[in-house]
Amino acid sequence: xxxxxxNVNSLAVRLPQVLDWLxxxxxxxxxxxxxxxxxxxxxxxxLAAAGYQSAVFGQKTYNGVAILSRNPARNIVKNIVGxxxxxxxxxxxxxxTPQGELRLVNSYFVNGQAPGTDKFAYKMKWLEGxxxxxxxxxxxxxxxxxxxxxxxxxxxxxxxxAEGLRETIHHTTEEREHLKALLGLGLHDAFRLFEQPEKSxxxxxxxxxxxxxxxxxxxxxxxxxxxxxxxxxSCVIDKLPRKNxxxxxxxxxxxxxxxx
DNA sequence: ATGGCCGAGCTCCTCGGA
Numbered sequence: 001x002x003x004x005x006x007n008v009n010s011l012a013v014r015l016p017q018v019l020d021w022l023x024x025x026x027x028x029x030x031x032x033x034x035x036x037x038x039x040x041x042x043x044x045x046x047l048a049a050a051g052y053q054s055a056v057f058g059q060k061t062y063n064g065v066a067i068l069s070r071n072p073a074r075n076i077v078k079n080i081v082g083x084x085x086x087x088x089x090x091x092x093x094x095x096x097t098p099q100g101e102l103r104l105v106n107s108y109f110v111n112g113q114a115p116g117t118d119k120f121a122y123k124m125k126w127l128e129g130x131x132x133x134x135x136x137x138x139x140x141x142x143x144x145x146x147x148x149x150x151x152x153x154x155x156x157x158x159x160x161x162a163e164g165l166r167e168t169i170h171h172t173t174e175e176r177e178h179l180k181a182l183l184g185l186g187l188h189d190a191f192r193l194f195e196q197p198e199k200s201x202x203x204x205x206x207x208x209x210x211x212x213x214x215x216x217x218x219x220x221x222x223x224x225x226x227x228x229x230x231x232x233x234s235c236v237i238d239k240l241p242r243k244n245x246x247x248x249x250x251x252x253x254x255x256x257x258x259x260x
Numbered sequence: 261a262t263g264g265c266c267g268a269g270c271t272c273c274t275c276g277g278a
Binding site: 009010012013034036060061062111112113119149151169170203205206207208210217219246248249 | 263264265266267268269276277278
């Protein structure tokens, strides 16, 4: 079973690239973030023609998430249960596999702008809400995968400039403590379960030739629960789509799980 | 030089992103 996550930064713009990518990478499930479109604008038919069903939680202009899957997604939940939110940032679904079911949670974490701002305060509240809810989800379904754009670096390996960006947004101790607290629920960063190339990133700014200079951040993750950890066969970042015409600033991350 | 580049929208400037 292959699960992927990709912040597409407008599905209206990126749909052709998503279809091309799925043709080349026929994963079982693809989680999208930053759709930037309302549900009525979602390209259900084009994705169905490509062999994917869609569970969609859209929003006009900002945010918006979706789970595309080859098999039907069940028990769909939108946003964090118990945390009131105007923004469409989370969609969860149960997927059936030949070896049983698993819970897939797709999240577009709050950016947070800068420490000390209202947006940063919202990010901290949101992270608290997410952790509290995920604890319940894990109790109900121990086979859980949390994917998405986390907008936080785990540690200095995940940034092109650990010293220069210390305690700036995506790098603060406070954000990283929240990320560690998520791992404390019994989750594992699938990417770090394996040897990886130095300076592996999943996002590069559009400015300053950042991709060409590999000045990026790793902020897109696939976290697997204790019960699924032994099943993870690989986790890779696919940098190829960043070379496309009109690319998203993020690239896909793919995990291969063998649930036997 | 605190910018640079993108996408969206009550679009020709402003906001948000990371």
